[in-house]
Amino acid sequence: MFKKWKWIVMILLVAAIMLVIRLEDQGVLETPVRKLVTTSADITYLSKLGQSLLNKEQETIMVSSDVGQTELLTFSNAQVFKEGFLLQYDVGLPVYAGQSGLVVFTGHTKYTGKTMTISYEDGTTVSYGMLDSLAQLPYTTVQANDLIGMKKAGQLYISIEKADTHYNLEQIVQWLQTDNDED
Structure with a gap:
């Protein structure tokens, strides 16, 4: 039951951020929300929060070819x-x-x-x-x-x-x- 709540909280968090960014794009909000959310400190915080909520383990996947950029x-x-x-x-x-x-x-x-x-x-x-x-x-x-x-x-x-x-x-x-x- 607790895992279900984690998913609901994560979905609501992402939806709220997307809504605020859309309001910024439409000129409803004058605060540069996208800049606030995309600072490296905020990104690191959101990444760690998301991983902790989802209990996602880091795993390494071997790649057989060099695709890259x-x-x-x-x-x-x-x-x-x-x-x-x-x-x-x-x-x-x-x-x-x-x-x-x-x-x-x-x-x-x-x-x-x-x-x-x-x-x-x-x-x-x-x-x-x-x-x-x-x-x-x-x-x-x-x-x-x-x-x-x-x-x-x-x-x-x-x-x-x-x-x-x-x-x-x-x-x-x-x-x-x-x-x-x-x-």
Whole structure:
């Protein structure tokens, strides 16, 4: 019976956060709630809370091939867009998590369409936008190489932020290369 209550509390917490963010997006709330919820301290707290409520044990899964984010480095063109970049791909590709982290947003935004934002353990917050499908739910943990979405040929939005600073294109490429070197 106690486990059932844990699930209900978790669902209500996630629903409340999603409602408050929606109210912020519609201009009903002036407080930047999304910024408050996506600070690294809040993300760490929510991650630990979620894991403790669900009694989720950490397990290691061996991967037989190096999937990683190598394919994200094959873009043919890049242009500045909002706080990130639009990367052009000639073929469709799967998008994988670069490392372990917490999904802090999945949904549709006005400028980047289907978008997923992940707070990674290295302190970076990465938004992947203009995805064609999403493979993870909000406030779930992901491990390196977990599928997070699919992208058909065309533009993919990517924005990386760390310590309130958005990465430039060179830093994004270095981050993607570093992630792949660790796999």
